Amino acid sequence: xxxxxxxxxxxxxxxxxxxxxxxxxxxxxxxxxxxxxxxxxxxxxxxxxxxxxxxxxxxxxxxxxxxxxxxxxxxxxxxxxxxxxxxxxxxxxxxxxxxxxxxxxxxxxxxxxxxxxxxxxxxxxxxxxxxxxxxxxxxxxxxxxxxxxxxxxxxxxxxxxxxxxxxxxxxxxxxxxxxxxxxxxxxxxxxxxxxxxxxxxxxxxxxxxxxxxxxxxxxxxxxxxxxxxxxxxxxxxxxxxxxxxxxxxxxxxxxxxxxxxxxxxxxxxxxxxxxxxxxxxxxxxxxxxxxxxxxxxxxxxxxxxxxxxxxxxxxxxxxxxxxxxxxxxxxxxxxxxxxxxxxxxxxxxxxxxxxxxxxxxxxxxxxxxxxxxxxxxxxxxxxxxxxxxxxxxxxxxxxxxxxxxxxxxxxxxxxxxxxxxxxxxxxxxxxxxxxxxxxxxxxxxxxxxxxxxxxxxxxxxxxxxxxxxxxxxxxxxxxxxxxxxxxxxxxxxxxxxxxxxxxxxxxxxxxxxxxxxxxxxxxxxxx
Amino acid sequence: xxxxxxxxxxxxxxxxxxxxxxxxxxxxxxxxxxxxxxxxxxxxxxxxxxxxxxxxxxxxxxxxxxxxxxxxxxxxxxxxxxxxxxxxxxxxxxxxxxxxxxxxxxxxxxxxxxxxxxxxxxxxxxxxxxxxxxxxxxxxxxxxxxxxxxxxxxxxxxxxxxxxxxxxxxxxxxxxxxxxxxxxxxxxxxxxxxxxxxxxxxxxxxxxxxxxxxxxxxxxxxxxxxxxxxxxxxxxxxxxxxxxxxxxxxxxxxxxxxxxxxxxxxxxxxxxxxxxxxxxxxxxxxxxxxxxxxxxxxxxxxxxxxxxxxxxxxxxxxxxxxxxxxxxxxxxxxxxxxxxxxxxxxxxxxxxxxxxxxxxxxxxxxxxxxxx
Ligand code: HEM
Numbered sequence: 001x002x003x004x005x006x007x008x009x010x011x012x013x014x015x016x017x018x019x020x021x022x023x024x025x026x027x028x029x030x031x032x033x034x035x036x037x038x039x040x041x042x043x044x045x046x047x048x049x050x051x052x053x054x055x056x057x058x059x060x061x062x063x064x065x066x067x068x069x070x071x072x073x074x075x076x077x078x079x080x081x082x083x084x085x086x087x088x089x090x091x092x093x094x095x096x097x098x099x100x101x102x103x104x105x106x107x108x109x110x111x112x113x114x115x116x117x118x119x120x121x122x123x124x125x126x127x128x129x130x131x132x133x134x135x136x137x138x139x140x141x142x143x144x145x146x147x148x149x150x151x152x153x154x155x156x157x158x159x160x161x162x163x164x165x166x167x168x169x170x171x172x173x174x175x176x177x178x179x180x181x182x183x184x185x186x187x188x189x190x191x192x193x194x195x196x197x198x199x200x201x202x203x204x205x206x207x208x209x210x211x212x213x214x215x216x217x218x219x220x221x222x223x224x225x226x227x228x229x230x231x232x233x234x235x236x237x238x239x240x241x242x243x244x245x246x247x248x249x250x251x252x253x254x255x256x257x258x259x260x261x262x263x264x265x266x267x268x269x270x271x272x273x274x275x276x277x278x279x280x281x282x283x284x285x286x287x288x289x290x291x292x293x294x295x296x297x298x299x300x301x302x303x304x305x306x307x308x309x310x311x312x313x314x315x316x317x318x319x320x321x322x323x324x325x326x327x328x329x330x331x332x333x334x335x336x337x338x339x340x341x342x343x344x345x346x347x348x349x350x351x352x353x354x355x356x357x358x359x360x361x362x363x364x365x366x367x368x369x370x371x372x373x374x375x376x377x378x379x380x381x382x383x384x385x386x387x388x389x390x391x392x393x394x395x396x397x398x399x400x401x402x403x404x405x406x407x408x409x410x411x412x413x414x415x416x417x418x419x420x421x422x423x424x425x426x427x428x429x430x431x432x433x434x435x436x437x438x439x440x441x442x443x444x445x446x447x448x449x450x451x452x453x454x455x456x457x458x459x460x461x462x463x464x465x466x467x468x469x470x471x472x473x474x475x476x477x478x479x480x481x482x483x484x485x486x487x488x489x490x491x492x493x494x495x496x497x498x499x500x501x502x503x504x505x506x507x508x509x510x511x512x513x514x515x516x517x518x519x520x521x522x523x524x525x526x527x
Numbered sequence: 528x529x530x531x532x533x534x535x536x537x538x539x540x541x542x543x544x545x546x547x548x549x550x551x552x553x554x555x556x557x558x559x560x561x562x563x564x565x566x567x568x569x570x571x572x573x574x575x576x577x578x579x580x581x582x583x584x585x586x587x588x589x590x591x592x593x594x595x596x597x598x599x600x601x602x603x604x605x606x607x608x609x610x611x612x613x614x615x616x617x618x619x620x621x622x623x624x625x626x627x628x629x630x631x632x633x634x635x636x637x638x639x640x641x642x643x644x645x646x647x648x649x650x651x652x653x654x655x656x657x658x659x660x661x662x663x664x665x666x667x668x669x670x671x672x673x674x675x676x677x678x679x680x681x682x683x684x685x686x687x688x689x690x691x692x693x694x695x696x697x698x699x700x701x702x703x704x705x706x707x708x709x710x711x712x713x714x715x716x717x718x719x720x721x722x723x724x725x726x727x728x729x730x731x732x733x734x735x736x737x738x739x740x741x742x743x744x745x746x747x748x749x750x751x752x753x754x755x756x757x758x759x760x761x762x763x764x765x766x767x768x769x770x771x772x773x774x775x776x777x778x779x780x781x782x783x784x785x786x787x788x789x790x791x792x793x794x795x796x797x798x799x800x801x802x803x804x805x806x807x808x809x810x811x812x813x814x815x816x817x818x819x820x821x822x823x824x825x826x827x828x829x830x831x832x833x834x835x836x837x838x839x840x841x842x843x844x845x846x847x848x849x850x851x852x853x854x855x856x857x858x859x860x861x862x863x864x865x866x867x868x869x870x871x872x873x874x875x876x877x878x879x880x881x882x883x884x885x886x887x888x889x890x891x892x893x894x895x896x897x898x899x
Binding site for chain 2: 045048055056060062090257258286288296298300442449452457460468
């Protein structure tokens, strides 16, 4: 198909001819034209797709750092190589950034000049009729008895909605500017979206906190268990709100194949927008984040924090309070955690524990949990004494103990609420006094998100006319023919070939004929 | 504290088992009806007669037709005669004038090459196939609706329900195209993947009707998933049209080289027509897909605290989107139109399928509640 279309005339399809013997400026200009050509954009677009793929297969630090560590352990040789290629941080990798920055520049370089062209086109008059309308892809010819001037007047009336212009013998009409308007809107919206996403990442931050029922936090860097600031966020930029967890409640499916699956979670919060503001309540649920001063609080997870009272060998109480345990599986909520009493004397004490919300027995008699709700809470504890190794200054997980300086004392013991385990040799005792639930919250602040949404909505708004409106030109020429008749030629041209302009073109032609037939011949018109 | 009083009622009480059973039965009936439709469409493909192309027809009919038309015009419009520039054939139809009816002569200069508009072979069985497809679609729609009513929620909470809905979307898009563009010749190529998907669905992906995990409790499921389902249906029809386009294009090349084209290949519609249909369905599906991705991002923002986190599902939705955008561009780029663009479109479809099957089943991510 070698049909000429508007597009061929107007769209620069490739970078143009390579300059011969041009200076550095010429080469620069040539390079720029290459970069901003649609073919380059197309290739960059595909590269971006290819580049995004490995991140869906390999674990990503930004998504799940734990899995990356596991991958390193499983693939000792391969992992460091992949890491050198940033394959565990694909979406923040330099090569990924390079592709989308180039695409961004290509896009900007492509659409900004087009914006100028289009504003000019919006004000321009339709181009004059080609000499031979018969060579256009859409055309029709017929003769009428009306005078040429009447035909042209009728043509203008028929082409209502078109921008029409004309000479003494022709009418030139054009329609469908919305296509290019939409197209530009779409591509500019994409640019805006990229900017908004980038700005949000730079000026926003993200963090997690774990709250036991009855405890709270103030929004400071120190309060976070995990804190990931954007590159342009300082510690002083955090919004000064605070929140307090009063109660956490979960409901579960009790029967059937999905028994134990959670069906709802609610965290009852009280929060203040700033230390001076009044306190307000909020029920935090999945899909219902709390928005405070531009930051958002999400319910991320939950678990149990058994409450222990530890008494040491000296009769003092170095620990009395809840200890968050981490769920080991979501269906039974069997949870694991450690109780550390570094202030215990004469020896430091530590306990490794399991919490079973609804205790039961497995087929081979082992203790297990049969349901995630705390219907029959039980803990098992393994006790240690010695040196916890906390003084060495090496940071330790609060969910694990360093076994080096510790000796196990006694046997693994099961406790129900209120029961006490006496440690051997007067080392002290530990009482399982009850449990609380905890909720983990994610706090995010992304100042770009509203802009990203606006840009995305504009992109769709632009996409619709860009894809559905057809840019078309119609010319009508009327000239005196044989026997006092007027020969009417109609020609049409669209931006893409074979895009279904035919019915509309027919309608125009037929509309024109019908109009001429209906109108009484003007005065002086010979039969 | 959470006493067990918080525990929800048993899900059995929430599921209307009668409706759930009805839904399962309707699924089987729909499959059987579609199978009949497929058979009928296959007969049409295998034994249909190819209509002469418009040009051939025009050539034959031109002398009388042109005469009649001109005469009719003369009497009706008192002296107005239709002497179209299109060498006689232009007057074939009173209403169609040059643009639709008259590509016969050189004046049409290649806009519609003679084969372009060939609508493919037709056979009475094709009408039966179309009727059966409509029936199957209604039963299939009933199946999805009863499933939703049985569990009192939107029926897209797991793979089984997704596949049922997406195939419904594909058949629905096909029916629209079949009636609007008289393109029932796509029937067999749409129904083969639909039947395959439904068979796999019933055999391997079936799960009993049940409630949703809390992460899916959101009205966004209606918006986001519905848009994705319809877009997927449109992309499926586009994929079928693209495969046919590639076949028809081959047939036309052969014909142009003077080789005989036999069998199904010879009965396909014109390549340009199929190409246009494939494009139109993408033009319909792409904004919807864009919308689905954006709605998904809004939902993710609400559910997970970020609107975009490069979760595997997000990655592949993005890749699919980029490839289809590439397809739209490639049609507008010299040297990429035609076969190359078609292949890009098929890659896009492959990404879509990968996103749906592989990502749900193989990868773990926040979207892994496929419930396979
Ligand atoms: C993520 C990136 C992009 C997407 C999703 C995108 C999407 C689109 C879409 C949907 C169209 C309408 C196609 C049609 O009219 O049939 C289009 C047209 C166009 N795009 Fe892009 N685009 C992107 C990047 C670019 C870039 C980087 C450039 C230029 C360097 C570009 C240049 C064009 C041009 C020139 C058209 C007009 C084609 C026509 O008139 O049909 N696009 N784009």
